[in-house]
Amino acid sequence: MAKINKTLVFDPIPFKGGSKIATSDALTCSSTQLHQFVVLSVTPDYWESTDFYAKHDVSVIRLFHSGWLIKHHNGPLYWLNQLTLLVQLFFVLCLQGKITKIVGASGPGIDMPLYLAKRLFSFELIQMIHGNVGCSRSIGYCLTNADSVFYLPSARPSMKTALITYLSSLNNIADTEHIAECYLKSANYQSFVNGIPEHRWPTQSEQSLPIFFWSASLLKWKGLDLFIQAARIASTFKPLAMNICFIRPKQTCLPISEAPINLNRHTQWYDDPSNLDEIRANSNIFVSTSVNEPFGLSILEALAAGMCVILPQDGAFWDQQLEHNVNCIKYQPNDPESLSNALLLAAHDPLLCQLCQTHALDIAKQFKAEYRYMKFAQCLNGAGVTHLVSSLDHS
Structure with a gap:
């Protein structure tokens, strides 16, 4: 019997948009036999109305958030918001048993609690990026620590800038642009365009x-x-x-x-x-x-x-x-x-x-989604990607 993977989908975005729809479409392309999904979301009603929820083994848990804190994208209040989300994520990971994979559905700056939790728990982190990322050391750090990154081609320049920003803060890195390119060209990074199932x-x-x-x-x-x-x-x-x-x-x-x-x-x-x-x-x-x-x-x-x-x-x-x-x-x-x-x-x-x-x-x-999300579905299903060589691991 095939091993069942328990996969968590992290969705802290408070309104329905194209990226949320694209993520649910991509998840629908994964195997219905190999996964048990847990969706931790601030919009559980949306997920419960999707074809992904109807066809797969999915349980949805409400993620509580502060409408005031979520408006802050940097500074102390941003990190306070990430901490409140991290606490909830921590309890879900403890109560749900062995989570083998987590999908960050929004981008590293929004999915930051996953990278903080990765220091305490053992899971494979799959990051989806549906648009430009911010230029910050913390986002660059996330990009070097994700196990797999699936991104729209238009996001690549901003991802490279974030990587360079982080790598430049490390004392032992000389040619940061070259190292950033090595990350982006590795098998861990896969570009995709959206499709319709x-x-x-x-x-x-x-x-x-x-x-x-x-x-x-x-x-x-x-x-x-x-x-x-x-x-x-x-x-x-x-x-x-x-x-x-x-x-x-x-x-x-x-x-x-x-x-x-x-x-x-x-x-x-x-x-x-x-x-x-x-x-x-x-x-x-x-x-x-x-x-x-x-x-x-x-x-x-x-x-x-x-x-x-x-x-x-x-x-x-x-x-x-x-x-x-x-x-x-x-x-x-x-x-x-x-x-x-x-x-x-x-x-x-x-x-x-x-x-x-x-x-x-x-x-x-x-x-068609079945083709456009094929690599993402294969990654979820356990095909995996080659990990970055140890010389690039600066975490």
């Missing part, structure tokens, strides 16, 4: 009339204000029908856009709707307004739904993957006039929209 593949958009769809959190950098400004400009030439879905972030010190607001009678607002897939299927033009998105899971979902995608020409992942007027429509980032022109182009040129929609699905088929 079969069970979550979006319903195909059947809408023929131009209906625009925007979906993201209300964090300012996601660009809802830009979309509203551009839509108002475009509406002076042609009324636009729009479905706007938003998630209101909790316990954050980052700027947040206001929603809903009064636009026109053709605009529908949805606050974290449970029928997001249905709303997307009843639209046919997806608008992305966040600049330098580390990946853009919502863009992939729109492509998979066969939508015409409008996105900024910002050099980010999807800007590099997609071609203007072939499988998407592009505009100049943070430019409401340019975005307005893109909206009007999509509204007035149905043939171009249909061309983009046809090609969109061909692109999306290359991003």
